[in-house]
Amino acid sequence: MNNLIKSSNPNTEKLELLQLIEEKQRRQKLNPLNYFNCYSPIRHEKQIEFHEAEQPMRVLLWGNRVGKTEAGGMEAAYYLTDTHPHRKVGPQIEGWISSPSFDLQLDGTQKKLERYLGDQIEHVDYLRGNIWKNVRIKKTGSLATFKSYEQ
Numbered sequence: 001m002n003n004l005i006k007s008s009n010p011n012t013e014k015l016e017l018l019q020l021i022e023e024k025q026r027r028q029k030l031n032p033l034n035y036f037n038c039y040s041p042i043r044h045e046k047q048i049e050f051h052e053a054e055q056p057m058r059v060l061l062w063g064n065r066v067g068k069t070e071a072g073g074m075e076a077a078y079y080l081t082d083t084h085p086h087r088k089v090g091p092q093i094e095g096w097i098s099s100p101s102f103d104l105q106l107d108g109t110q111k112k113l114e115r116y117l118g119d120q121i122e123h124v125d126y127l128r129g130n131i132w133k134n135v136r137i138k139k140t141g142s143l144a145t146f147k148s149y150e151q
Helices: 010-030 032-038 045-052 068-081 102-107 109-120
Strands: 094-099 121-128 131-137 143-148
Touching: 010 032, 032 068, 032 109, 045 068, 068 094, 068 109, 068 131, 094 102, 094 109, 102 109, 102 131, 102 143, 109 121, 109 131, 109 143
Parallel strands: 094 143
Antiparallel strands: 121 131, 131 143
8 A cells, every 4th residue: 555655747647546545435434433533523522422321221312413313323323233333232132212393303313223223224114205114134033123212
């Protein structure tokens, strides 16, 4: 890999650098769970601490816009795909994913899960429109059911 940037031609170096950037983006898109801190220049240490915590029950009680939905989406994807880097969970699980409302689910949690699960999704049942009711994962057969706690 070191030989990729040792060209004396600046145009060749730029082309090689562009190819490396495109390959990094391709890998991030293919498996975003491996690159979750690559989407932001800021490392979210609290998210990492949350994922590494050994307690069986963990709760995200953070302020606004600090990554609760992102961390929750990653955690759900880790569990559904049996790829959690810090605990054994699978191989097949069933669980609930809850949101304050189904509209917030569509714009928040569901969008995150779509990005993290990508082509690992085998089947989706819809509640209405594009709002997920259930999602099943190909490799593991795991099932997530979506709930809303709106009254």
